[in-house]
Amino acid sequence: MSAFTATEPSAVAADNISLYRAIWRWHFFAGLLVIPFLLNLAITGSIYLFKDQIADTFYAHRHIVADTGSTLPPQKIVDAALAAxxxxxxxxxxxxxAGDRSAMVTVSKAGQSTLVYVNPHNGEVLGSVGSKQEFSWVVKRIHSLEYFGTWTNRIIEIVGGFALMLVVTGIYLWWPRRQTGGVLTVRGTPSRRVFWRDLHAVTGAIAGILIFFLAFTGMPWSGYWGANVNAWLTANDLGTPAAVWDDVPKSTKVTQDVVSRAGWIVENAPVPLSNTASVQSARPIGLNEAVNIMHGLGMIAGADLAIPTNETGVYTASHYFGDLGKERTVHIDQYSGKPLVDISFDQYPALGKAIEWGINVHQGQEWGLFNQLLMLATCLAIILSCITAVMMWWKRRPTGRLGVPPMPPQRSVYIGLWLIAIVFGAAFPLTGFAIVVMLLLDQTILRFVPPLKRFFS
Structure with a gap:
């Protein structure tokens, strides 16, 4: 009995040390891989939060006009853009x-899309820019790395999953273990490693929940996970209410193909067709009437209206910015003017509402300036976490080596890491696959190839 009680504490301590080292090692590996991408996400995300203020400051010549009262009919504004x-x-x-804002017409020529800004009061063309050169479009695509191709966008999806794992493992490493410093206070001075360690830990502990929120709410935009979740929600009637399309013919296009801004829940919803039986017996209602119908349905000023491009196309009115309660998409028959599909935020299922709310907060659109500043503070916390991680590593690295934290004494704790890989693989397949690859490399090549083992040690 005495022998048992004497060895038990040391065995428990050894297990705790092994678990701590294993998590520290993989927290280090994950951070090493994602820091450049997290910096890109945080910097471009900070800029995108204030896209409207930036546009009004640096591109005021396109966006701001003098409010002189009455405005031209929509068709005359479009005609002015086409003339240019x-x-x-x-x-x-x-x-x-609003009265002091420009109207915007999207035109297409030779497969290229251009945004033309027009003064709605007198029809003056204020300027134009290619849709793929517009400031916020470029920032958003660099943010997701979609600007550089599909495979780079998949990297961001993996990074998002790793960011979630970094928060969870970081909280474990930060959790107080009888120490007083480095929990909510920072010890030492910038010349000492403990300063950067404590600053890193305290920043993560305070902002961890918000960082986790940002990472998780960014996942719906990911090309693989987000697309599959959207499809699964729709198939199980947890996203876009499928019943609203039951009585209308559907085209092969989806909502994001025809409007520049659409809610995530409806972006892959089908676009209905206008009543082709009316093609010979009725004339199109025209843009002016379509705008009047849009207003009559309660769509607020500033909404987008897609214009039919063929005989079976529809007018698609979409409002997606600011107050979620006003988010709405309406498809209008171009001949009868009848709303074929009218879907608003209130019609989304609970899970769909939760995802849209998360996306809205992620973009700083839910509570005005407070929301923008809160998300900006989170982005700055991510930047600070990356900088402190690099400084902390720099001050402890051995000369000529990477300085990866040592493997734990008890290799059995890696069973837990495999379980983490399985959990993340089930939730986020691309991230789970990356974790499995890292585990295999760590347990084979880095373990048995002497030059690599020395360099990483």
Whole structure:
């Protein structure tokens, strides 16, 4: 009995040390891989939060006009844009959100899409920019690395999963273990490693929940996970209410193909077709009437309106910015003017509402300036966490080596890491696959190839 009681504490202590080292080692590995990408996400995300303020400051000549009272009919505004782009065809119209704002017409020519800004009071063309050169479009695509291709966007999806894991493992490493410093206080000075360690730990502990929130709410945009979750929600009637399309013919296009801004829940929902039986017996209602119908349905100023591009196309009115309660998408028959599909935020299932709310907060659109500043603070916390991680590593690294934390004394704790890989693999397949690859490399190549083992040690 005495022998048992004498060895038990040391065995428990050894297990705890092994678990701590295993998690520390993989926290280090994950951070090593994702720091450059997290910095990109945080910096571009900070910029995107204030895209409207930036546009009004640096591109005021396109966005701000003098409010002189009455405005031109929508068709005249579109005609003015087309006159400035000979041979082009109008594909969408965004009316002015207020008297001092410009209207925007999207035109297409030779497969290229251009945004044309027009003064709604006098029809003056204020400027134009390619849709893929517009400031917020470029920032958002660099943010997701979609700007550089599909495979880089998949990297960001993996990084998002790793960010979630970094928060969870970071909280474990931070958790107080009889120490007083480095929990909510920072010890030492910038010349000492403990300063950077404590600053890293305290920053993560305070902002961890918000960082986790940002990472998780960014996942719906990911090309693989997000697309599959969207499809699964729709198939199980947990996303877009499928019943609203029961009585209308559907095209092969989806909502994001025809509007520049659409809610995540409806972006892959099918676009209905206008009543083709009316093609011979009725004339199109025209843009002016479509805008009047849009207003009559309660769509607020500043909404987008996609213009039909063929005989079976529809007008698609979409409002997706600011107050979630006003998020709405309406498809209008171009001949009868009848709303074929009218779906608003209130119609989303509970899970769909939760995802849209998370996305809205992620983008800083839910509570105005407070939301923007809260997400900015989170982005700055991510940047600080990356900088402190690099400084902490730099001060402890051995000369000429990477300085990876040592493997734990008891290799059995890696069973737990395999379980983590399985959990993350089930939730986020690309991240789970990356974890499995890292585990295999760590337990084979880095363990048995002497030059690599020395370099990483």
């Amino acid at each position: 782009m000979p041979g082009a065809k109008a594909t969408s119209y965004r009316e002015a959100a």
